[in-house]
Amino acid sequence: MAPPEPTYDAVLFDNDGVLVEPPSADTQSEAARAAFRAAGVDDPSRQHVDAIVSGVTPAVLDEICTAYDLDAETFWEARERHDEESQLDAFRDGTRGCYDDITAIADLPVDCGVVSNNHHSTVEFILTFFELEALFETHYGREMTVESLRLKKPNTHYLERALADLGAESALYVGDSESDIVAAERAGLDSVFVRRAHCRDVAFETSPTYEVEDLHDVVARICS
Known part of the structure; x- marks a missing residue:
């Protein structure tokens, strides 16, 4: 048949x-904090870190960057770079x-x-x-x-x-x-x-x- x-x-x-x-929440949060540090913000609020990690929209990104006097495009470039690096590291070292x-x-x-x-x-x-x-x-x-x-x-x-x-x-x-x-x-x-x-x-x-x-x-x- x-x-x-x-x-x-x-x-x-x-x-x-x-x-x-999936990536761990801790890994994603640390990547977001690394992006803030790269942009000169050493102590971003937990609320803003969580927002960057959890489904951020362009409007929310603009609000967050305005709060720290950051250029949204420049900050987002740093965030994407650090986020990807954290993911690739996790795959390479076998934790993911x-x-x-x-x-x-x-x-x-x-x-x-x-x-x-x-x-x-x-x-x-x-x-x-x-x-x-x-x-x-x-x-x-x-x-x-x-x-x-x-x-x-x-x-x-x-x-x-x-x-x-x-x-x-x-x-x-x-x-x-x-x-x-x-x-x-x-x-x-x-x-x-x-x-x-x-x-x-x-x-x-x-x-x-x-x-x-x-x-x-x-x-x-x-x-x-």
């Missing part, structure tokens, strides 16, 4: 928390790795891609460092610019670029946050929420199409 036809003709994956372990079930993606009978809110250059490093390039036909992270904050998920900008690359009409997006679910819905895609350890108890206002325990279950959904 022939295997069933795939339910979708492409699958897109978030990166952090889906393919690789990829999930074992990532090998399941090789069993998918459709084209795959990566769409992440992380830096594009960081995503490229990860794919090379863990030798994952062969699993994905396309990949997108955001540029290291203030403007990219307007384009990150739940904006559909990078999802749509990946779909165009793959020529996909029916696709599934696999993520670990509500912004992933919302982005998929806005792009007209079905979504999968992977309940990893770091998001085991997360509740959402927007429900995903599917919830799974790991990437093996994603393969099963595609081929069911």
Whole structure:
């Protein structure tokens, strides 16, 4: 008997928390503090550090930089540089790795891609460092610019670029946050929420199409 036809003709994956372990809160906070120090601010408020780490918008960035009389573009360049360096160091020293079930993606009978809110250059490093390039036909992270904050998920900008690359009409997006679910819905895609350890108890206002325990279950959904 022939295997069933795939339910979708492409699958897109978030990166952090889906393919690789997410960065620790302490690592992200220290990278933000390093950026403040590089800009001449030795003791930023905890509130401002948390805001820089947790989904900062261009408007909030402007408010924070105004409080310290900083140029937003210059500060953000420092933040992005320190943030990426902290991530690459964690991968290189083994304190952060990829999930074992990532090998399941090789069993998918459709084209795959990566769409992440992380830096594009960081995503490229990860794919090379863990030798994952062969699993994905396309990949997108955001540029290291203030403007990219307007384009990150739940904006559909990078999802749509990946779909165009793959020529996909029916696709599934696999993520670990509500912004992933919302982005998929806005792009007209079905979504999968992977309940990893770091998001085991997360509740959402927007429900995903599917919830799974790991990437093996994603393969099963595609081929069911």
